[in-house]
Amino acid sequence: MPGACSLFCAVPALRIPRSLPSKDADLRGNITISKGTVVHPKCTILAVPGPIVIGENCIIEEAAIIVNRRKEAMFIGNENVFQVGSRVEAASVGSRNTFCVKSRVVSTIEIPDDCYIGPACILTPTYTHPQREDLKERLQDLTVVYGQNPDRRIGDGVGKVHQRALLAKHLDYLRNVGKFALPKYVKMRHV
Amino acid sequence: MSTRFKNDSLWIETDTGNRISRKATICAPVNIVLSGNVVIKPEVIIRGDLKRSGPSPSIAMNIGKFTFLDDGCIVRPAYKTYKGAFSYYPMKIGDYTSIGAQTVLEAAAVGSYVDIGKNCVVGRFVVIKDCAKIAPNSVIPPNTVIPPYAHFSGNPAVQIGTLPESTLDNVELAMTTAYNEFKMT
Numbered sequence: 001m002p003g004a005c006s007l008f009c010a011v012p013a014l015r016i017p018r019s020l021p022s023k024d025a026d027l028r029g030n031i032t033i034s035k036g037t038v039v040h041p042k043c044t045i046l047a048v049p050g051p052i053v054i055g056e057n058c059i060i061e062e063a064a065i066i067v068n069r070r071k072e073a074m075f076i077g078n079e080n081v082f083q084v085g086s087r088v089e090a091a092s093v094g095s096r097n098t099f100c101v102k103s104r105v106v107s108t109i110e111i112p113d114d115c116y117i118g119p120a121c122i123l124t125p126t127y128t129h130p131q132r133e134d135l136k137e138r139l140q141d142l143t144v145v146y147g148q149n150p151d152r153r154i155g156d157g158v159g160k161v162h163q164r165a166l167l168a169k170h171l172d173y174l175r176n177v178g179k180f181a182l183p184k185y186v187k188m189r190h191v
Numbered sequence: 192m193s194t195r196f197k198n199d200s201l202w203i204e205t206d207t208g209n210r211i212s213r214k215a216t217i218c219a220p221v222n223i224v225l226s227g228n229v230v231i232k233p234e235v236i237i238r239g240d241l242k243r244s245g246p247s248p249s250i251a252m253n254i255g256k257f258t259f260l261d262d263g264c265i266v267r268p269a270y271k272t273y274k275g276a277f278s279y280y281p282m283k284i285g286d287y288t289s290i291g292a293q294t295v296l297e298a299a300a301v302g303s304y305v306d307i308g309k310n311c312v313v314g315r316f317v318v319i320k321d322c323a324k325i326a327p328n329s330v331i332p333p334n335t336v337i338p339p340y341a342h343f344s345g346n347p348a349v350q351i352g353t354l355p356e357s358t359l360d361n362v363e364l365a366m367t368t369a370y371n372e373f374k375m376t
Contacts, residue, residue, distance in 0.1 A: 173279075
């Protein structure tokens with residue numbers, strides 16, 4: 001865990017090496033954001049009981065909410081995309097996941113790698129008999145959650161190379177200092 | 192800026208009759224065109240900063256007259272890679288269109304006289320033609336084309352009916368009345 005660096009009154013301990021958080025974002029608590037991550041305006045990251053550690057090259061879009069409801073640290077891997085209005089309270093998040101628009105993940109779920117949570121899906125642990133004692137569930141890698149009463153399938157990983165290339169270009173666009181996109185139009189937090 | 196209204200600390204009214212809440216988040220207004228008589232309510236997020244890449248100046252968002260953006264809706268251009276180059280593509284919203292509260296709109300084009308309900312998700316590069324209607328809480332998958340006079344609903348959204356031929360006049364009257372009776376409080 002990084003030591004407290006009192007840079008902002010609203011953010012007691014925020015350490016952001018070479019990432020692009022915009023000033024409008026609501027960041028509270030002990031948050032570590034690794035390099036390359038882009039935080040859009042109007043998103044919310046609440047690390048109030050426990051800290052949140054966000055990996056490299058993630059995109060957190062506007063109105064996305066990341067909450068750590070537990071005392072332990074919430075680790076988020078690399079190359080995740082939190083789309084508009086998604087709400088993630090998961091215990092942990094691996095790498096290369098996509099959380100679509102208005103999706104929601106509850107705090108008893110652990111997300112591994114390469115998962116895709118579809119638009120407007122609410123992801124809760126599946127019902128088992130007898131009921132799990134701790135109610136916790138870890139998804140499989142490559143899980144796709146979709147539809148009205150969220151169904152799950154395991155993907156085969158086709159298109160992952162393309163997806164990563166698209167993400168790299170997307171990040172490149174957003175970070176392109178002085179030309180267009182975020183740094184030109186959105187006030188950046190200086191760290 | 193006119194001061195016809197009492198509570199102008201919360202709202203801005205432009206010469207062309209656009210009524211914009213100060214609580215709305217409008218990124219890069221320089222890239223957004225409002226045709227007039229547009230109402231933008233509080234907590235709306237409009238992303239004008241996500242515009243087409245390249246040196247030439249371009250407009251990210253074009254919003255027609257008598258259009259309502261209800262509380263908390265998010266309007267942002269869609270992105271894709273074309274011939275290897277990543278870019279956001281401009282969005283066009285027609286006249287007399289209403290976009291419901293909490294809706295996330297990433298469409299390529301929305302026609303005129305369209306009614307989008309609340310809490311919808313409109314995917315990337317969706318094209319909504321004129322006089323269409325989207326029921327509340329619908330999820331429209333990316334690249335869908337919604338034909339004129341269609342009524343769409345569900346997750347994923349499918350057509351559940353057609354609208355009467357009088358939709359155009361009905362919607363125009365409703366939106367004009369809503370604008371005239373709108374109080375900026």
